Amino acid sequence: MSNQNQSEIQIKGIREGLLVTVSDGKWEDIQNSLLLQIQEKEKFFKGAKLALEVGIREMHAAELGVLRDRLADRDIGLWAVLSSSPVTEQNAQVLGLATKVSTPKAERKIKTPDNTIPGENAVFINRTVRSGFKVLSHEHIVVMGDVNPGGEIIAGGSIIIWGKCRGLVHAGADGDETAVICALELAPMHLRIANYFATSPKGKGKPQPELAKVVNGQVVAETWKLKAR
Amino acid sequence: MSAKVVTITSGKGGVGKTTTTANLAVALAQQEQRVVCIDGDIGLRNLDVILGLENRIVYDLVDVIEGRCRLKQAMIRDKRLPELYLIPAAQTRDKSAVSPSDMVRLCDELRNEVDWILVDSPAGIERGFKNALAPADIVLVVTNPEISAVRDADRIVGLIEAEEKGPAKLILNRVNSSLTKRGDMISAEDVLELLAIDLIGIIPEDENVVVASNRGQPVTLSEKAKAGQAFRNIARRLLGEEVPYMNLDEKGGLFDRLSRMIKSGGD
Ligand SMILES: Nc1ncnc2c1ncn2[C@@H]1O[C@H](COP(=O)(O)OP(=O)(O)O)[C@@H](O)[C@H]1O
Ligand SMILES: [Mg+2]
Numbered sequence: 036m037s038n039q040n041q042s043e044i045q046i047k048g049i050r051e052g053l054l055v056t057v058s059d060g061k062w063e064d065i066q067n068s069l070l071l072q073i074q075e076k077e078k079f080f081k082g083a084k085l086a087l088e089v090g091i092r093e094m095h096a097a098e099l100g101v102l103r104d105r106l107a108d109r110d111i112g113l114w115a116v117l118s119s120s121p122v123t124e125q126n127a128q129v130l131g132l133a134t135k136v137s138t139p140k141a142e143r144k145i146k147t148p149d150n151t152i153p154g155e156n157a158v159f160i161n162r163t164v165r166s167g168f169k170v171l172s173h174e175h176i177v178v179m180g181d182v183n184p185g186g187e188i189i190a191g192g193s194i195i196i197w198g199k200c201r202g203l204v205h206a207g208a209d210g211d212e213t214a215v216i217c218a219l220e221l222a223p224m225h226l227r228i229a230n231y232f233a234t235s236p237k238g239k240g241k242p243q244p245e246l247a248k249v250v251n252g253q254v255v256a257e258t259w260k261l262k263a264r
Numbered sequence: 265m266s267a268k269v270v271t272i273t274s275g276k277g278g279v280g281k282t283t284t285t286a287n288l289a290v291a292l293a294q295q296e297q298r299v300v301c302i303d304g305d306i307g308l309r310n311l312d313v314i315l316g317l318e319n320r321i322v323y324d325l326v327d328v329i330e331g332r333c334r335l336k337q338a339m340i341r342d343k344r345l346p347e348l349y350l351i352p353a354a355q356t357r358d359k360s361a362v363s364p365s366d367m368v369r370l371c372d373e374l375r376n377e378v379d380w381i382l383v384d385s386p387a388g389i390e391r392g393f394k395n396a397l398a399p400a401d402i403v404l405v406v407t408n409p410e411i412s413a414v415r416d417a418d419r420i421v422g423l424i425e426a427e428e429k430g431p432a433k434l435i436l437n438r439v440n441s442s443l444t445k446r447g448d449m450i451s452a453e454d455v456l457e458l459l460a461i462d463l464i465g466i467i468p469e470d471e472n473v474v475v476a477s478n479r480g481q482p483v484t485l486s487e488k489a490k491a492g493q494a495f496r497n498i499a500r501r502l503l504g505e506e507v508p509y510m511n512l513d514e515k516g517g518l519f520d521r522l523s524r525m526i527k528s529g530g531d
Contacts, residue, residue, distance in 0.1 A: 165419060165421060165425075166416070167419035167422065167423075168422050183418050183458060184415060184418075201458075
């Protein structure tokens with residue numbers, strides 16, 4: 036996948052499912068590259084509810100209808116189109132699509148005291164992920180246990196393994212290059228962050244907690260040191 | 265007194281499930297236990313051959329389940345031991361002839377008749393495995409110190425956990441005491457460390473096993489064979505005894521290291 040495609044389309048998890056934001060450019064190209072991304076991560080998208088954010092772009096009802104059908108073929112439900120163009124909004128409404136996602140404003144009304152850190156959601160797995168088992172989430176994933184060879188962890192966010200990582204791990208699976216993977220022992224069969232693969236397999240030596248991240252387009256692993264941030 | 269159902273399973277075929285079932289049955293029966301083993305490998309039965317009882321089959325598991333005979337009629341008694349019985353698998357049927365609830369019902373009916381019910385599971389994770397797992401009180405996972413066998417064992421251990429039948433106990437079979445290893449072999453320590461379940465026995469690689477099985481005389485019937493000794497030790501552990509692991513080689517060798525490792529693990 037080229038970098039250009041990535042900048043055209045952003046995918047993130049929201050409360051209501053997935054939010055796909057597309058930039059300017061020829062609609063046909065954008066649609067193709069979205070469908071391509073979906074095809075590459077078929078399992079990840081399957082069954083998802085999808086909201087489309089198109090900005091000021093004017094979209095015809097026919098274009099929206101085609102997209103909806105293409106997505107439906109892949110078991111993805113297009114339910115909302117967000118746009119600042121009245122034309123697009125109207126066309127979306129004609130097709131029975133929502134034009135607003137209820138951003139969790141209501142929740143914000145509950146005033147959090149300044150000393151609480153809001154944090155981000157994560158899925159917690161309190162067991163060893165054995166061969167043939169997998170954990171999939173658009174959020175972060177925390178495993179308290181090992182990830183054995185043949186086990187898979189695929190996260191939209193970061194992956195923290197309080198144990199040995201010897202399976203397949205993919206962080207930032209929605210494209211987030213800032214995602215990290217850390218484990219008490221990092222010796223995965225496959226490691227990937229966003230679209231970057233770890234190239235050289237881990238060397239020997241005494242196992243120690245390590246953190247893998249993307250630096251200048253390459254996955255690097257370093258001893259896990261807690262730095263203030 | 266109600267029997268315990270012990271299911272012997274592995275994921276991968278050919279690692280020694282049937283060998284283990286036959287030999288544990290013999291070893292338990294040698295300890296004056298009443299034992300019945302059930303061949304769960306419908307269509308591929310061979311527990312009867314290894315026990316040397318194939319010529320005495322009249323009825324099989326599917327006959328019992330489909331009501332063509334009474335349970336007692338399908339139980340072949342092994343005359344070499346006081347109370348050892350086999351319920352053979354059907355040769356001509358596919359696995360769908362038996363359901364998990366059939367197995368639970370059958371085992372419940374047997375519980376008051378014997379002390380141990382050993383169920384030999386077929387390879388794989390399909391219906392036959394589910395049938396064998398359904399009635400289990402204790403699950404023994406058999407593996408070899410070899411990468412693909414351990415990978416499959418890991419998967420099976422996970423499935424057993426998911427079915428809330430765990431924690432399974434591990435039998436490491438065909439362990440070679442010599443330090444020369446083939447490329448796809450992994451050390452016993454690494455197997456234990458990866459699977460992270462309790463070990464209940466280590467069976468050495470022993471050519472007597474093959475010879476004995478071919479003759480229908482499970483190796484445990486012979487006093488001398490090391491593998492037989494190892495199976496007898498597992499039977500005693502099942503009966504609640506604490507039995508030290510055999511030292512099968514010179515000092516500093518595999519078994520030495522392993523027993524030290526097990527001790528430091530605290531069981
Ligand atoms: N400890 C052992 N030493 C040598 N051969 C063994 C040992 N255990 C099993 N075997 C042989 O391995 C083969 C497969 O064993 P079997 O019990 O039929 O496996 P499974 O039931 O898991 O398919 C048989 O030929 C058996 O005699
Ligand atoms: Mg078998």
